[in-house]
Amino acid sequence: MIRGSVPVIICALLLSCVCWAKPGGSKGKKPKQVVPDIECDVRAGKINLEEFIARCPAQCKESRMKVYGTDVFASISSICNAAIHSGVITNTGGKVIVKKMAGQNIYKGSNSNGVRSLSLPKWRESFVVSVGKPKKGVIYPSTLDYVPSRPTYVNTGQKEDKSPAATTAVPTTTTPVVTTTTPEPTTTTTTTPPPPTPTTRARAVAHKPRDAGLRRPETGSTSRRQPSSPVGPAYPRRDWPPPAFPRPDWFPGARRPTDVSYPVPDSGYTWSETDTPDISARDHRPDFSGYERWYYNFGPYPPRSTDLDGSHTIPLDSTHTKVEPVDVWKSEANVYESGFTVKEQDPAPRPPEPVSQGDPNCKVDLAFLMDGSWSIGKRRFKIQKDFLAEVAQVINVGIAGPMMGIIQYGDDPVTEISLRTCSNSREVKSAVDKIVQKGGQSNVGKALSYINKQYFSDGNGNRGAAPNVAVVLVDGWPTDKVEEASRLARESGINIFFVTIEGPDEDEKQNLVEASFVDKAVCRTNGFFSLPVNSWFALRKAVQPLVKRICDTDRLVCSKTCVNANDIAFVIDGSSSVGTGNFRTVLQFVANVTREFEISDTDTRVGAVQYTYEQRLEFAFGQYDNKAELLNAIKRINYWSGGTSTGAAITFTAEQLFSKSKPNKRKIMIVITDGRSYDDVRAPALAVHAQGVIAYSIGIAWAAQDELEYIATDPDKEHSFFVDEFDNLYKFVPKIIHNICQEFNSQPRN
Numbered sequence: 108m109i110r111g112s113v114p115v116i117i118c119a120l121l122l123s124c125v126c127w128a129k130p131g132g133s134k135g136k137k138p139k140q141v142v143p144d145i146e147c148d149v150r151a152g153k154i155n156l157e158e159f160i161a162r163c164p165a166q167c168k169e170s171r172m173k174v175y176g177t178d179v180f181a182s183i184s185s186i187c188n189a190a191i192h193s194g195v196i197t198n199t200g201g202k203v204i205v206k207k208m209a210g211q212n213i214y215k216g217s218n219s220n221g222v223r224s225l226s227l228p229k230w231r232e233s234f235v236v237s238v239g240k241p242k243k244g245v246i247y248p249s250t251l252d253y254v255p256s257r258p259t260y261v262n263t264g265q266k267e268d269k270s271p272a273a274t275t276a277v278p279t280t281t282t283p284v285v286t287t288t289t290p291e292p293t294t295t296t297t298t299t300p301p302p303p304t305p306t307t308r309a310r311a312v313a314h315k316p317r318d319a320g321l322r323r324p325e326t327g328s329t330s331r332r333q334p335s336s337p338v339g340p341a342y343p344r345r346d347w348p349p350p351a352f353p354r355p356d357w358f359p360g361a362r363r364p365t366d367v368s369y370p371v372p373d374s375g376y377t378w379s380e381t382d383t384p385d386i387s388a389r390d391h392r393p394d395f396s397g398y399e400r401w402y403y404n405f406g407p408y409p410p411r412s413t414d415l416d417g418s419h420t421i422p423l424d425s426t427h428t429k430v431e432p433v434d435v436w437k438s439e440a441n442v443y444e445s446g447f448t449v450k451e452q453d454p455a456p457r458p459p460e461p462v463s464q465g466d467p468n469c470k471v472d473l474a475f476l477m478d479g480s481w482s483i484g485k486r487r488f489k490i491q492k493d494f495l496a497e498v499a500q501v502i503n504v505g506i507a508g509p510m511m512g513i514i515q516y517g518d519d520p521v522t523e524i525s526l527r528t529c530s531n532s533r534e535v536k537s538a539v540d541k542i543v544q545k546g547g548q549s550n551v552g553k554a555l556s557y558i559n560k561q562y563f564s565d566g567n568g569n570r571g572a573a574p575n576v577a578v579v580l581v582d583g584w585p586t587d588k589v590e591e592a593s594r595l596a597r598e599s600g601i602n603i604f605f606v607t608i609e610g611p612d613e614d615e616k617q618n619l620v621e622a623s624f625v626d627k628a629v630c631r632t633n634g635f636f637s638l639p640v641n642s643w644f645a646l647r648k649a650v651q652p653l654v655k656r657i658c659d660t661d662r663l664v665c666s667k668t669c670v671n672a673n674d675i676a677f678v679i680d681g682s683s684s685v686g687t688g689n690f691r692t693v694l695q696f697v698a699n700v701t702r703e704f705e706i707s708d709t710d711t712r713v714g715a716v717q718y719t720y721e722q723r724l725e726f727a728f729g730q731y732d733n734k735a736e737l738l739n740a741i742k743r744i745n746y747w748s749g750g751t752s753t754g755a756a757i758t759f760t761a762e763q764l765f766s767k768s769k770p771n772k773r774k775i776m777i778v779i780t781d782g783r784s785y786d787d788v789r790a791p792a793l794a795v796h797a798q799g800v801i802a803y804s805i806g807i808a809w810a811a812q813d814e815l816e817y818i819a820t821d822p823d824k825e826h827s828f829f830v831d832e833f834d835n836l837y838k839f840v841p842k843i844i845h846n847i848c849q850e851f852n853s854q855p856r857n
Contacts, residue, residue, distance in 0.1 A: 140241055141249035142202055145186060148172050151205055151234040152182030153254050158206045160239055160247040163187035165200040174224040176214030181230035182207070190236045192222040202239025204247070207232060216570065219849065225507055226570050228527075465505020465531070469658035472510055472526055472569055473502070474562055476554050476579045479515040479545040483582045487643045488544045491580060494646050499535035502654050509658070510568060511535050516554035517547025527568030551585035555592040555628070559599050574666035576657055578604040579628070582643075584611050588621045593628035598769055600672050602665040603629050604656070606649060608640045630665040664705065673704065673711040673775055673847075674728050674768040676760050680780040681717040681747035684809070689833040690746040693779055696836040698741045700777070703844050706734040712772070713737055714764045718756035719749025720785070724763050753784035753814065757791040765800055774800045775847065778818050781833075783811040792818045802826065803843065807833055 142160055147167035163186065172185035180189045190196045190203040198221070211233050216226040241247060475498075477491055495513060502509050513524040523542050529535040558577050563569045577596065584607075593603055605625045611618065621627065629636035635656060640649050660666070677697050681690065697715070704711040708729055715725040725744050731737040760776060768774050776795065795802060804818035807830045819826035825846050828839055 140246060142239070142247075143249060143251050145251070147185060147187045149186055150183050151180070151186050151189075151207065152232055154205075155252040155254055156207075156248060158204070158247070159251060160202060160204050160241060161186065161251065162202050162239070163190060163196060163200045166198060167191060167200065168198045168221055174222060175216070175227040175230070176211070176233070177217045177219070177224055179208070179211060179214070179233050179235055180224070181211070181214050181227050182232040182234055183230065184224075184234075186234075186236070188222050189224075189234075192217075192219050192224055193236050194220055195236045195238055204237045204239050204241070205234055206237070207234050209233060227506075465508025465510075466503040466658070467507050469502060469509045469654075469660075470507065470573045471576045471657060471660065471663070472512075472563065472573045473576045473578070473657060474512045474514060474526070474558055476520070476551070476558070476577060477513055477515050477523075477542075478549055478580050478582045479517045479547065480549040480582065480586075481517075481546045482549065483544075485544065487582065490643050490646060492539050492542060494580075494650065496536040496539045497647065497650050498654060499532045499539070501650055502532070502657070504529065504532045504535055506530060510570070510573070512562070512567070513539065513542070514554060514558060514562060515542065515545055516550060516557075517545045518550060519547070520550075520554040520557040521545065522562065522567070525562075525567040526570075548586040549581060549583070550587045551579055551581055551624075551628075552587040552589040552592040555579070555589060555596050555603070559592070559596040559601060563599070563601065574660055574663045575599075575601045576604065576663065577601050578606060578653070578657070580606050580608070582608055583615075584619050585624055586620060589624050590621060590627040597630055597665045598672060598772065600666050602636070602663045604636050604638065604653070605629055606638045606640060606653065608643055608646060610639055630663075635662060664707075664710065672772060674765070674772045675701075675704070675711060675713050675775045675777065676728075676764045677713070677715045678753075678756050678760050678776060678778040679715060679717045679725075679744075680751065680753070680782075681749065682719050682751040682782065683748045684751070684782050685746075685748075687746050689781070689807075692833045692836060694741055694744055696779070696840065698738050699837065699840045700843055701737060701741065702734070703840075706732070706737050708732050712769075715741065715744065716756060716760045716763065717744060717747055718752060718759070719747050720752050720755075721749070722752075722756050722759035723747065724759075728764060728767060728769075751780065751782050751784050752786045753778065753780055753818070754786040754788040754791040757788065757795055757818070761791075761795045761798060761800070765795070765798060774798070776800050776802045777805065777843070778802065779805045779807070780810050780814075781807040782809045784814060788814050789817045796820055803846075804828070805830065805836075805839065807831075807836070 140160070142162045145161045145163060147164060147170040149161075167185070167187040168191055170185075170188070172188050174184045174188045174192055175181040176184065176189075178193065186203065186205055187196070187200070190201075191198060195201075195203050210229065210231040212229050214224075214227040214230065214233075216224045218224075475495055477495065479488070483491070499511055502511065504511050510526045510529075511524070512522070512526045512528065514520050515523050524535065524538050529538055555577070561567075563575045569575070596603060605628060607625060616622070625637050626632045638649055638653055638656075640646050656662070677700075679693060679697065685693070701713055704713070706713065712728040712732075714728045714730075717723050717725055726740050731740050757776075757778065765774050765776075792802065800820075802818055802820045804815040804827045806812070806815045806828070810829065812829065815827045815829065816822045825842070828842065830836055830839060
């Protein structure tokens with residue numbers, strides 16, 4: 108007995124060990140985070156989680172899925188492309204953490220990491236992305252809960268009567284049968300219907316049925332509800348005469364719901380989102396049941412409301428779903444709610460697309476300065492309005508393309524249409540039609556000052572990342588000076604075009620307030636920015652040439668972008684510890700950075716200071732107004748040699764360069780040093796920061812890290828760089844340019 112019990116005891120011990128063993132393996136091992144995969148087109152709003160982790164595939168940038176916003180994105184944005192835009196992942200894909208947040212009043216578009224995001228006025232939900240490295244102790248969902256798609260059923264809104272007495276099973280036959288539920292719940296009759304009459308268009312009813320006796324047929328049943336009143340005589344099918352009123356498809360703006368099943372006569376076929384029947388196979392005759400009965404009995408006259416008492420047959424579609432016809436003759440009925448739209452029960456409505464995207468190849472913020480002076484006359488003012496309306500049509504206004512506004516000028520300028528007023532060409536044309544001539548003189552200079560100081564602002568809809576363009580329409584010549592106002596506007600990055608109609612002839616030029624006013628105003632005097640028109644009646648011919656020039660963004664040289672409208676000062680260490688060879692390497696770095704900018708008096712200007720114990724101004728802002736001359740000047744800088752007084756050099760640069768900086772120019776200082784300074788750098792750096800100078804520090808070899816951080820405006824934003832060897836300086840050129848551009852795009856425009 109003892110020997111026989113040994114195997115039993117061993118089996119019991121083995122079973123207990125198995126039961127007590129952890130399913131996860133060894134003791135204390137943490138479960139591995141499972142990261143679900145998503146596609147490039149998945150939008151944050153389609154996932155029903157406040158915070159989650161997901162893995163993006165490679166090559167999402169090529170999919171060009173839309174992104175709205177910068178840093179904080181609207182929830183209709185592609186998660187993966189938003190992550191690439193933010194720099195969280197690259198185009199090779201990777202893990203990303205998504206966190207939902209409240210909606211924003213505005214989302215600003217920008218171009219970052221090869222992904223262009225769009226602007227959006229407002230959205231109900233936002234999200235941010237971060238590197239897909241879960242926090243310690245946080246386990247994210249291993250599966251994603253998606254918002255369900257829109258259903259494709261027809262919701263009748265009628266309650267189902269589940270009482271046994273109210274339901275009669277009718278066997279399926281080839282002959283249709285109709286089931287009538289009389290007021291007595293225990294009485295059910297089955298009759299054969301008359302020959303079919305023309306199909307009745309019906310819509311889903313989202314409210315309580317008018318007939319309390321209505322019920323939903325059982326799935327798969329062929330039963331139909333019949334009116335309590337006797338069925339009228341059967342009318343033979345015949346060719347349908349022309350209707351006395353339009354069918355729903357003929358109403359302007361009416362559309363057919365694409366996700367509703369419609370009955371097709373005698374076919375048994377059901378429309379759906381994936382199945383599209385032949386349009387010619389449909390019954391094209393009027394399909395309002397009340398109208399059918401009236402027409403057969405009395406002719407083509409509208410029935411009275413008493414004739415539409417619901418005593419006609421309520422049809423079922425091929426899926427046997429009961430629907431209710433619409434009384435379009437009721438005075439309170441709305442055409443667009445009478446059979447043309449379907450009220451769906453969708454927990455997450457599909458986000459609406461912007462009304463008009465516009466031409467993405469012509470993304471500019473465009474302002475027309477229209478002449479409203481008395482000298483133009485009412486007839487020519489009307490021609491000017493027609494011209495502006497046609498330009499709006501040709502240029503294709505939209506939020507992803509050009510946005511168009513209008514200022515009328517006379518004695519004083521006034522905004523007729525701001526950049527945020529109209530979202531498409533049709534709205535611009537409608538707004539132009541309402542403009543009334545103000546009168547006065549042709550004060551163009553005052554109008555240019557107005558657009559520079561007030562019009563191109565965030566409040567008026569300026570998008571920042573889009574070039575600013577101002578087109579001045581002038582009859583004859585201005586009555587004030589334009590040179591100074593134009594210069595300030597150009598330096599703010601506004602591209603100025605002039606369209607002169609019936610300009611002054613040789614005898615009239617003596618009457619000009621300012622000679623050669625066009626050349627003094629436009630961005631370049633090469634003819635690209637000026638368009639003379641001989642007569643007001645020939646103005647229409649200028650539409651296409653003008654639009655072509657406006658949309659040629661590569662030639663909009665006055666555009667205020669990250670590569671122009673700056674004053675950049677290089678502060679170069681010439682101390683003896685640098686050496687001649689390394690000093691030439693530093694100059695090559697300065698030349699490489701300079702080469703990335705547009706160099707001119709109205710674009711970026713560059714100055715340079717070399718320092719040891721003393722300071723020397725190598726060249727000032729604007730001393731060289733083209734890139735070739737400037738690069739040669741950098742190459743000719745001679746190595747000085749001496750001690751290192753970086754603080755004194757910063758003070759000297761502020762006095763000799765930035766004190767002469769132009770208004771509306773971004774002031775940027777790049778300090779390059781290889782060692783610790785003999786004087787204090789903190790106080791001079793704080794002083795120059797207070798003047799609005801954006802300071803970058805580049806330390807090489809033995810540079811002091813604490814001094815580099817004092818010099819930099821914001822070390823956390825990569826304003827401070829450290830290079831181990833002089834020969835590696837070239838690697839930091841793209842980083843400097845990227846940082847300057849990214850910072851510019853994120854700054855609000857004044």
